[in-house]
Amino acid sequence: MSAWLNSPWLTAWIIPGAYFLAALVLILGLRAMSSPVSARKGIVLAGLAMGLAVLVTFVHPRVGGNYLLMIIAILSSGILAWVSAKRVPMTDMPQMIALYNGMGGGSAAAIAAVELLRAGHGHEVGLLTNSIAGMGALIGTIAFSGSLIAFAKLQGWMRKVWRFPGQQYLNLLLFVLTVISGVLVVIGYQHDLLSLNMLLLAFFVLALIVGFAMTVPIGGADMPVVISLYNALTGLAVGFEGYVLNIPAMMIAGVVVGAAGTLLTQLMAKAMNRPLSNVLFSGFGTGDDGGPADEGGGSMQAIEAVDGAILMAYAENVIIVPGYGMAVAQAQHRIWELTQVLQKRGVRVRFAIHPVAGRMPGHMNVLLAEAGVPYDLIEDLEDINNQFSQTDVALVIGANDVVNPAARDDRSSPIFGMPILNVDHAKNVIIIKRGRGTGFAGIENRLFVGDNSRMLFGDAQKMAHELIAGVKTL
Amino acid sequence: MEIVLALYILMLAAVAGYEVIAKVPAVLHTPLMSGSNFIHGIVLVGAMVALGEASGPLEQTIGFIAVFLGAGNVIGGYVVTERMLQMFKRSDQPKPANTETGAGV
Numbered sequence: 001m002s003a004w005l006n007s008p009w010l011t012a013w014i015i016p017g018a019y020f021l022a023a024l025v026l027i028l029g030l031r032a033m034s035s036p037v038s039a040r041k042g043i044v045l046a047g048l049a050m051g052l053a054v055l056v057t058f059v060h061p062r063v064g065g066n067y068l069l070m071i072i073a074i075l076s077s078g079i080l081a082w083v084s085a086k087r088v089p090m091t092d093m094p095q096m097i098a099l100y101n102g103m104g105g106g107s108a109a110a111i112a113a114v115e116l117l118r119a120g121h122g123h124e125v126g127l128l129t130n131s132i133a134g135m136g137a138l139i140g141t142i143a144f145s146g147s148l149i150a151f152a153k154l155q156g157w158m159r160k161v162w163r164f165p166g167q168q169y170l171n172l173l174l175f176v177l178t179v180i181s182g183v184l185v186v187i188g189y190q191h192d193l194l195s196l197n198m199l200l201l202a203f204f205v206l207a208l209i210v211g212f213a214m215t216v217p218i219g220g221a222d223m224p225v226v227i228s229l230y231n232a233l234t235g236l237a238v239g240f241e242g243y244v245l246n247i248p249a250m251m252i253a254g255v256v257v258g259a260a261g262t263l264l265t266q267l268m269a270k271a272m273n274r275p276l277s278n279v280l281f282s283g284f285g286t287g288d289d290g291g292p293a294d295e296g297g298g299s300m301q302a303i304e305a306v307d308g309a310i311l312m313a314y315a316e317n318v319i320i321v322p323g324y325g326m327a328v329a330q331a332q333h334r335i336w337e338l339t340q341v342l343q344k345r346g347v348r349v350r351f352a353i354h355p356v357a358g359r360m361p362g363h364m365n366v367l368l369a370e371a372g373v374p375y376d377l378i379e380d381l382e383d384i385n386n387q388f389s390q391t392d393v394a395l396v397i398g399a400n401d402v403v404n405p406a407a408r409d410d411r412s413s414p415i416f417g418m419p420i421l422n423v424d425h426a427k428n429v430i431i432i433k434r435g436r437g438t439g440f441a442g443i444e445n446r447l448f449v450g451d452n453s454r455m456l457f458g459d460a461q462k463m464a465h466e467l468i469a470g471v472k473t474l
Numbered sequence: 475m476e477i478v479l480a481l482y483i484l485m486l487a488a489v490a491g492y493e494v495i496a497k498v499p500a501v502l503h504t505p506l507m508s509g510s511n512f513i514h515g516i517v518l519v520g521a522m523v524a525l526g527e528a529s530g531p532l533e534q535t536i537g538f539i540a541v542f543l544g545a546g547n548v549i550g551g552y553v554v555t556e557r558m559l560q561m562f563k564r565s566d567q568p569k570p571a572n573t574e575t576g577a578g579v
Contacts, residue, residue: 019519026513027490033509033559034498040559043509047552050515054548057519063526066534070525073541074518081546085553090561096554097508100515104547107517110540114524114533128477197532231511235491238517239484245520246475252487253516259491260510264503362503370561 011061018056019249025049026253030260036375053249077103090370091327094363095154098227101234102147105140108237108254109207112137113200115244120188120196127187129244134186136240138178138207143233145211150227153215162216168281171213178206218280224356224363225268225279232261268356300436303454305463308430309470311454312342315392315428318349319384321421322364323357325398325434329460332371335397338464339373341471351378352385352421354402385422394426396447397460398433404445429453432463505558512551518544 026049032042057063058070081100088096112133119125119133152158181203190196218226235257242250269276312318320339326332339349351373357364368378388394396403403423406413423429424447431448433455447453456463498506521544525537 022516026516027494030491030506030509030513031494033506033555034494034502036499036502039502039505040556043512043552043555043559046509046513047556050512050518050548050552053516053519054522057522060523060526062523066525066528066537069534069538070522070541073525073538074545077542077545078549081548081550082553085550085557088554090557093504093508093554093558096550097504097511100547100550100554101511103543103550104511104514104517107521107540107542107544107547110536110543111517111520111524113536114528114540117533117536118527228507231507231514234517235510235514238514238520239487241517241520243475243480245523247520247523248475248483250516250520251480251483252490253513255484255487256491256494257510257514259488260495261491261507263492263495264507264510267503362505366504366558366561 010059015056015060018052019247022049022053022056023249023252026249027256030256089330090367091330092155093366094224094227094358095151098147098151098154098223098230101227101231102144102151105143105147105230105234105237107140108234108241109137109140109144109204111241111245112140112237113204115241116185116200117197120185120200125244130186130188132240133244134182136237136244137204138182139233139240140237141204141207142211142214143230143237145208146215147227147230147234149212149215150223150230154223158216167213167217171210174206174210174213178203178210181206214280222279224358225265225276228261228265228268229276229280232258232265235259235261300448300455301453303430303456305456305458305466306470308454308456309467310474311428311430312347312393312395312467313345313471313474315347317387317391318342318347318393318395319388319391319423319426320349320351321357321394321396321399321403321423322351322353322368323397323399323402324363325400325432325460327358327363327367328398329462331397331460331464332367332373334461334464334468336368336371336373338468338471339377341468345471345474349377350384352381353378354381354399354421355419357399357402381419381421385419388422388425391426393428393430394423396423396429396431397464400433400445403447405447406445410446423447424450424452427452430456432456432458432460434459505555508551508555508558512548512555515544515548515551518548520544 026046029042029046029049032038032045085096115133116130116137119130149158181199185196185199185203188196189199215226235254237254239251239254239258242248242254265276269279320335322335326335342349351368353364365378401415403421404415405420405424407415407418407420410416429447429450429452431453435457448455495506518541521537521540525534525541528534528537
C-alpha cells in the first residue's frame with residue numbers, strides 16, 4: 001500500500017489527472033444544469049466529479065497527517081448537512097442555500113487563516129501569494145457572516161432592520177480598518193505588543209463584522225440578490241485560495257462560480273430595475289423609507305371565500321399571481337387543485353410569475369413544479385403583462401411589492417421603476433393576504449384599496465381550500 | 475504557480491462561467507444558484523490539504539473548521555440541488571393529464 005502511495009506515477013499523473021477530470025466534469029455539470037431537460041443529470045455528474053476530487057485528496061502527497069481529524073470533520077458536518085438538507089421543506093430552500101454558501105465562504109477563509117499563519121511562522125511563500133490569501137480571507141469571511149445574516153433573516157430569526165444615520169460611513173470605516181489589518185497580516189508585520197496571531201484574529205473579527213454590518217440593513221425583499229452576490233463572492237474566495245494552495249481545479253471551479261454568480265446577480269438586479277449598488281446601499285426593502293403618506297384615499301374591502309369562488313367559477317379567464325405568502329403557507333398543492341377544479345368548469349387559468357417573486361428568482365417556479373403545475377400554464381412577466389386587461393379575475397396569493405402600482409407611477413416610492421405585474425388592470429382582483437400589514441419591503445400598496453380589489457384575509461392554504469370547496473358547490 | 479499562468483486560468487474560467495449561465499431560463503435560476511453553490515464546495519479539497527499540512531493545535535483547529543465547513547457546503551449543496559431538480563423531472567408527467575382537461579374545455 002505505502003509503496004503504491006509513494007509511486008511517482010500517483011503524484012505526477014493520477015492525482016493531477018483526477019483533479020483535471022473533476023474540474024472538467026464540474027463545468028459540464030453546471031452547463032447541463034442550465035437546461036431543464038439535462039439539469040438532473042448535471043447535478044449527478046457534478047456530484048461524481050466532486051466525490052472523485054475529495055477521494056483523491058486523501059492520498060495527496062501534501063496531506064501528511066491529521067487523517068482522523070479530517071474524517072471526523074467530514075462525517076460530522078456531512079451528516080448534519082445531509083439531514084438538514086433532506087428535512088427542510090421546499091419553501092425554505094433559499095435560506096438553506098444561504099447557509100451552505102456561508103459555510104463554503106467560511107471554509108475558504110479558514111484555509112486562508114491556516115496559510116497566513118504558516119507564512120507568518122517561517123513558511124516562506126512570497127508577498128503575492130500572501131496577498132491573494134488575504135484577499136480570499138476577506139471575501140470569504142464577508143460571504144460567511146453575510147450569508148449567515150441572510151439565513152437568519154429568511155428564517156425569520158431576525159426581523160429587525162438596523163439603520164441609523166451615518167451607518168454607511170461607519171461601515172466604510174470598518175472596511176478600511178479591516179483592510180489595514182489585512183495588509184499588516186499579509187506583510188507579516190511583527191511587533192512586541194501586537195503579535196501576528198493577534199493581528200490575524202483582529203483581521204478576521206473585523207471582516208466578520210463588515211459582512212454582518214453590510215447585510216443587516218438590507219431588507220428581506222432584497223435577499224435573493226444578496227444571496228446570489230455572496231454565492232459569487234464565495235466562488236471568488238475559493239478561486240483565490242485555490243491559487244494559494246496551488247490546486248488548479250479549485251481555482252477553476254471557484255472562478256467559474258464567481259463569474260456565473262456575478263452574472264446571475266446582475267440578471268436579478270436587472271429584473272428589479274435597480275443597479276446592484278442600490279440594493280446594497282440604498283436601504284430599500286427595509287420599510288424605513290416609508291410609503292407615500294397620502295394613502296388615505298381608500299380602504300380595503302374584504303370578501304368571503306364563497307363570494308370569491310363565485311367570481312372565479314363564472315370567469316372566463318383567471319390569472320394566478322403567487323408570491324412569498326404562497327410559499328410560507330405551503331399552498332402550492334391547494335392552488336394547483338383549485339386550478340384543476342376551475343379548468344373542469346372551462347375557466348382558462350394561467351400563472352403569472354414575477355422574476356423576483358418569493359425569495360429567489362425562480363422560487364415560485366420551483367414550488368409550482370413541486371405541486372405538479374405544467375410549464376405551459378406558467379408565464380413570465382413580459383409574456384402575460386398586457387393580458388391582465390382582458391382578465392376577469394386576477395388572484396394574488398401572498399404577493400405584494402411585485403404587484404404594487406406605485407412602482408409604475410409614484411416617483412417617491414422606493415420601488416419606482418421596478419417592472420411589476422399589472423394586476424390592477426384586471427376586471428376583478430382577489431388578494432389572499434394574512435393580515436393588513438405591508439409586504440416585506442414595508443411599502444403601502446395602493447392595489448389593495450382599488451375599486452376592483454377585494455381582500456381575502458387568511459392563511460393562503462386555508463383560503464385556497466375554502467375557494468375549492470366554494471367552486472365545487474356551484 | 476506562475477502568476478501569468480494563473481491569470482490565464484482566471485480569464486478562461488471566468489469566460490466559461492459567464493457563458494454557462496448566459497442563456498438560462500428564469501425557471502432554473504434558483505436551482506442553478508444552488509448548483510453553483512455546490513460547485514464551489516470544491517473548497518473542501520483545499521480545506522483537506524490545509525488540514526493535512528497543518529501542525530500545532532492552532533493550525534489544526536482552524537484546519538478542522540475549514541474541513542467541517544467545506545463538507546457542509548458540499549453535502550448540503552448537493553442534497554438541496556438534487557431535491558430541487560428532482561421535482562423538475564417529475565413535473566413532466568402531469569402534462570398529458572393537463573392536455574386531457576384542456577381538450578374537455
